[in-house]
Amino acid sequence: MQIREIQAILAAEVFTGADKLDLEVEAGFGSDLMSDVLAFARGRVALLTGLTNTHVLHTASMVDAAVVVFVRGKRPDQNLIDAAAGMGLPLLGTRLLMYDSCGRLFQAGLKGCSGEVLAERGTDGEKPVRSTKEKGIPGDKKPAGKNPVDTGAISGEENCVQAASGAIDPESVASGERIPLDKIPRGWKSAGAIGRERASNNEAFPAPAWKVNPAATGEPA
């Protein structure tokens, strides 16, 4: 994915490096802990962070990051922008929060580094962070990284409640909008709708299995 696409997906401002937006990014990495970036980033990453101090630039240059994206509307000061310009490191800024930023990029096809980390593949000669290997990504059928890992015995059919295909319109999800009611497929009812239906049919509500406040009803707890 090009830096230009990242900028478009995150509606990001370009602080410096406008001439480098055609550069390719291999993976994404989001963290406010710079040591974790040093430990887990693999390949030429886009580094998403909420930190705006000089250590972000140092860390980015140590792991050869292609671009730094400041999330949550954080703005670097002019010194930092000048330093990044001197290093030839593009800096972007988005108002989106960390989770939303990462989610949008992942959905657009920019993978993370989990595949390499879980498969214990470092950049040449780097040893794995942990000596014991946990197999697979629990509950995840979609491994991240250029080299997907074996997710073990977990199968979506057995362990996950899956939404019907077309249940959620991908376009509305990608744009971050609320899903309009008519896009929710038939057969999916809201709690309010179930309540109204029961009331109109004079159906009794099932008694709750717990007492909210035993003292108020005078019953023993």
Added chain:
Amino acid sequence: MKESPSPLELTIPVRARDFLAGGDGAARVRQVLQQVGFPPALIRRVAIATYEVEMNMVIHSTGGELRAEITPEVITITARDTGPGIPDIDLAMQEGYSTAPREIQEMGFGAGMGLPNIRRCVDELEIRSTPGQGTTVKIGIYNR
């Protein structure tokens, strides 16, 4: 027979609590390695390890010196500081163990990943520490 070139040496002072300059030493070492033409994967390992060593000195010590000795075969980084020392090196090597204060964590460090991170990137690692006097960390990375 060709004489092997004398090692390239760099000495960089590291000041305690100078968070603005912290990392400049590692950046300098990285720059030199790039100019000499080492492979990027090797430079990355040296840079990460040197940066972590340097930040440890900035955070924990009362100042010290970073020395890099570069030959085509091996890159040796020696970090010598005066400071409190490390009372229990085995404990400090554990992932997640940290004695860094809160303001350090707010800067993105002190997650207890420093020493494990260094070990991950290097071929040789030697830590000598005398509580109350200081710590010397020596790392070696081979160019193979």
